Amino acid sequence: xxxxxxxxxxxxxxxxxxxxxxxxxxxxxxxxxxxxxxxxxxxxxxxxxxxxxxxxxxxxxxxxxxxxxxxxxxxxxxxxxxxxxxxxxxxxxxxxxxxxxxxxxxxxxxxxxxxxxxxx
Amino acid sequence: xxxxxxxxxxxxxxxxxxxxxxxxxxxxxxxxxxxxxxxxxxxxxxxxxxxxxxxxxxxxxxxxxxxxxxxxxxxxxxxxxxxxxxxxxxxxxxxxxxxxxxxxxxxxxxxxxxxxxxxx
DNA sequence: AATTCATTTGGCAATATAGCCAAATCACCA
DNA sequence: TGGTGATTTGGCTATATTGCCAAATGAATT
Numbered sequence: 001x002x003x004x005x006x007x008x009x010x011x012x013x014x015x016x017x018x019x020x021x022x023x024x025x026x027x028x029x030x031x032x033x034x035x036x037x038x039x040x041x042x043x044x045x046x047x048x049x050x051x052x053x054x055x056x057x058x059x060x061x062x063x064x065x066x067x068x069x070x071x072x073x074x075x076x077x078x079x080x081x082x083x084x085x086x087x088x089x090x091x092x093x094x095x096x097x098x099x100x101x102x103x104x105x106x107x108x109x110x111x112x113x114x115x116x117x118x119x120x
Numbered sequence: 121x122x123x124x125x126x127x128x129x130x131x132x133x134x135x136x137x138x139x140x141x142x143x144x145x146x147x148x149x150x151x152x153x154x155x156x157x158x159x160x161x162x163x164x165x166x167x168x169x170x171x172x173x174x175x176x177x178x179x180x181x182x183x184x185x186x187x188x189x190x191x192x193x194x195x196x197x198x199x200x201x202x203x204x205x206x207x208x209x210x211x212x213x214x215x216x217x218x219x220x221x222x223x224x225x226x227x228x229x230x231x232x233x234x235x236x237x238x239x240x
Numbered sequence: 241a242a243t244t245c246a247t248t249t250g251g252c253a254a255t256a257t258a259g260c261c262a263a264a265t266c267a268c269c270a
Numbered sequence: 271t272g273g274t275g276a277t278t279t280g281g282c283t284a285t286a287t288t289g290c291c292a293a294a295t296g297a298a299t300t
Contacts, residue, residue, distance in 0.1 A: 002170055003168070003169060003170025003171075004167060004168045004170065005150065005168070005170075009150075010146065013146035013147075013149050013150055014146050015218055016146075016149055016211065016214050016215070016218070017143075017144055017145055017146045017148075017149055019214045019217070019218070020140050020141075020143040020144040020145075020149070020214075021140075021144040021145075023137075023140040023144075024137055024140040024141040024143075024144040025137055025140075025141075026130065026133035026134050026136075026137045027133075028137075029133050029136055029137055029140070030125065030129075030133055047124060048123070048124045048125070049123060050122055050123025050124065050125075051123075067217055067218065067220075068217075083217070084213065084214075084217045086210070086213030086216070086217070087210070087213065089209065089210070089213065090206070090207070090209070090210035090213065091136065093204065093206030093207065093209065093210065094136050094139045094140075094204075095136070096206070097139070097187055097188075097203070097204045097206070098135055098136070098139070098187065100187075
């Protein structure tokens with residue numbers, strides 16, 4: 001019942017979790033990936049994601065609140081930029097782990113026989 | 121309405137998001153951090169987190185399903201291990217970004233005066 | 241086999257998230 | 271000032287997540 005960590009540590013974890021939460025959605029990951037290639041306006045991202053613009057706007061608000069992206073209004077459109085480029089490094093980490101997991105999945109599904117095996 | 125990405129790409133994003141989702145909770149982040157120091161049984165992690173053991177067990181199940189941790193039963197207890205150590209690198213990235221954000225927050229709250237300023 | 245400890249699972253209520261539509265803003269232009 | 275395009279916000283429903291309790295499972299012990 002009594003946690004072994006301080007309130008401060010709790011707050012730190014909460015803040016960190018906010019960033020992960022912000023990235024924990026396919027559309028938002030897609031947006032981040034796209035923004036890694038340069039700034040984009042909401043209309044461009046909307047076409048890319050293929051959802052309602054209001055939906056995309058809310059996704060962007062989540063990313064912005066977490067400090068992952070930055071926005072700048074120019075004329076009538078708003079441009080978003082990636083502000084935490086180090087997330088891209090983590091994508092590679094995840095990618096690698098997923099490949100390992102996939103390989104393992106396959107081996108569980110049909111293990112390579114040690115000496116001789118046959119399909120069943 | 122029509123997204124500009126393929127179904128395969130969609131699936132890839134979904135899989136990636138699953139990992140982020142698994143990390144998107146303070147308690148689970150705490151667990152990951154702890155496991156970076158070595159394997160721990162559920163009872164240890166439960167004390168650390170300070171929640172019901174069933175709750176912690178479910179958190180661990182989420183991390184396991186995402187491939188972030190691994191488990192091994194030894195005797196009557198189950199030991200969990202970090203399987204994706206590269207997540208730790210990302211913690212640093214987030215930490216740095218959050219510090220930058222915090223500093224900026226403070227400057228927004230009370231900007232350093234350019235020439236002369238006074239409290240209001 | 242009964243007991244106990246460690247863990248997982250089922251179920252449920254509270255809360256949070258996602259996505260759409262409609263309405264409100266905001267900038268620009270006629 | 272009215273109109274148009276870009277974006278955000280409010281509101282709503284559907285869905286997902288969280289966390290507790292209680293019950294089920296499993297291993298070690300008596």
